[in-house]
Amino acid sequence: MITTALATRRGSRAFNCDAASVHTCDNATAAALIDGIGNDENTATTARLLAETVARVTAHRGGLAGLLSGTQLLQVDHAGDAVGVAALAHPGSPTWVWWSGDCRAYGLNGHRLRRYTSDHTVGEQLRRNGTPLDIAADHDNWIQTPLSEAAVATVYDVEVPADELVVLTSDGVHDYVAHEELEEMTAALQGSPQDLAQALIDAALPDEDGYRDDATAVVLAPAAGSGVER
Numbered sequence: 001m002i003t004t005a006l007a008t009r010r011g012s013r014a015f016n017c018d019a020a021s022v023h024t025c026d027n028a029t030a031a032a033l034i035d036g037i038g039n040d041e042n043t044a045t046t047a048r049l050l051a052e053t054v055a056r057v058t059a060h061r062g063g064l065a066g067l068l069s070g071t072q073l074l075q076v077d078h079a080g081d082a083v084g085v086a087a088l089a090h091p092g093s094p095t096w097v098w099w100s101g102d103c104r105a106y107g108l109n110g111h112r113l114r115r116y117t118s119d120h121t122v123g124e125q126l127r128r129n130g131t132p133l134d135i136a137a138d139h140d141n142w143i144q145t146p147l148s149e150a151a152v153a154t155v156y157d158v159e160v161p162a163d164e165l166v167v168l169t170s171d172g173v174h175d176y177v178a179h180e181e182l183e184e185m186t187a188a189l190q191g192s193p194q195d196l197a198q199a200l201i202d203a204a205l206p207d208e209d210g211y212r213d214d215a216t217a218v219v220l221a222p223a224a225g226s227g228v229e230r
Contacts, residue, residue, distance in 0.1 A: 002024075002089045002090075002222065004029060004031060004220050004221070005196065006218045006219070007198045008020060009216075011215065012213075018035050018215065019034045020032065020033045030056070030058035032058060033084060033085050034047045035103055035170040035172075037080065038081075046073075047082055050073060050074075050147070053073060054069060054086050058086045058087075059088070062096070064155050066086045067084060067086055067100055067147065070084060071149075071151075082101075085097065085103035085104065085117065085168050089220050097160060097168075099120075099155070099157075100145050100150040100156075101143050101147065102121050103169065104116075105160070106166070106182070108183075109163065110187070110190075111187050113182060120143060120154075121141070166221075167196075168219075168220075172214045176215070182203075185203065190221070196219050197217045
């Protein structure tokens with residue numbers, strides 16, 4: 001009853017160290033999006049393993065258990081590090097989102113796109129404490145709670161209303177595409193989740209230096225007829 005879609009593409013570096021996975025169990029649909037820290041073959045392989053593990057555990061036990069299963073995997077295998085976001089949806093019920101790091105979750109209520117997560121970065125903390133925006137931006141790449149160090153107290157969660165379409169993104173999308181453009185695309189393509197996921201990663205163009213990050217998007221669309229425009 002929940003329609004899902006995902007899209008990912010490699011950035012300028014040799015490996016795509018983003019990964020995403022969707023898992024359905026009974027009436028639950030779980031999604032996980034992982035952004036590996038670094039760029040090498042091991043990081044890319046680990047990101048895919050993390051995404052699959054987190055999605056499967058989330059479907060059965062929720063996103064806190066899902067993300068912390070990823071923490072255990074990283075600690076046991078000494079397999080690098082990552083950030084991630086997990087979502088769990090049931091038809092007709094709110095979608096729950098859990099995250100550690102700077103992957104994001106958005107919800108669309110038909111026309112308005114709302115960001116539901118806050119980045120676990122030094123830059124975000126500085127902004128919240130009143131630091132000038134240009135100074136805070138210099139610290140956005142400093143992750144406060146990578147997945148390898150996640151704990152019950154550091155994995156945040158939020159509830160997205162049942163009628164909202166949910167979009168998960170890696171920073172290779174939301175750092176390169178303005179919120180207004182994200183909102184416009186999501187509203188225009190909400191009826192076609194796979195086209196939306198692809199459009200989101202395609203919109204993340206190279207920066208002024210010609211560099212672009214790996215980009216990944218996951219879409220979870222509510223069952224037809226459940227939307228209520230507000």
